[in-house]
Amino acid sequence: MILIGRNLSPFVRRTAASLNLLGLPYEQRPYSTVDNAAELKEFNPLGRVPALLLDSGEVLVDSTFILDVLDEMAGPDRALVPPAGAPRRAVLAALGLAVGATEKTVALFYETRRPDGLVWPANQEKLSAQALAGFAALDRMALAGPWLIGDRLTQADITMTAGLDFAEMMLPEVFTGRFPALAALRDRANTVPGIGATRWVK
Known part of the structure; x- marks a missing residue:
């Protein structure tokens, strides 16, 4: 399989980490939406990352759908989102917060990054409040430990880790130091080789 996109994107990163943890071999083409727009559109006409080229030749786009297929490939015993019932709903609830906060x-x-004269302070405030509220809810969940949902690492932990790392790297003045329990869980997740190896370094 071929993963399209750079791990700077938290959505590409969570896909790469999931492939690693599920033991699914792949190669990665670190295309940028800015520098490799033409190449990227060969895989995704929307020009977005990630995309995943399967061995069959099929191309999947959007990390949510890609991750669902990866769980299916791995089987229910190894899937990063439980297949059914209350455990599935609990992980999906945490995952919804992690995806929302990251988005x-x-x-x-x-x-x-808007040019001078096109800055929209009210929208910045709204987006900041939404992201902070999502991470704050996850921070409260992290207090129970060792992972967001019980004692098993799930897709909620992977997505949160990719999102919080991105937030602290790109907007440290907004996010760094605000979520101690969540940051501790994120640090623990980054010690897992399949996750830590995907971490983007400036």
Whole structure:
């Protein structure tokens, strides 16, 4: 399989980490949405990352759908989201917060890059409040430990780790130091080789 995108994107990163943890071999083409737009559109007409080229020749886009297929490949005993019942709902609830907080963080980052004269302070404040609220809810969940949902690492932990690392790297003045329990869980997740190896370093 071929993973398209750079691990600077938290959504590419969570896909790469999941492939690693599930033991699914792949190669990665670190295409940038800015520098490799033409190459990227050969895999995804939307020009977004990640995309995953399967051995069959099929191309999957959007990390949510990619991760669902990876869990199916790995089987229910190894899947990073439980297959059914209350355990599945609990992981999906935490995962929804992690995805939402990460999406708002990415949007906030782009909002801060607007040219002078096009800055929209009210939208920055709204996006910041949404992202902070999502991470704060996860921080409260992290107090129970060792992982967000029980004693097994799940996709919620992977996605949160990719999102919080991105937030603290790109917008440290907004996020760093605010979520001690969550940061401790993130640090623990980054000691897992399949996750830590995907961490983007400036």
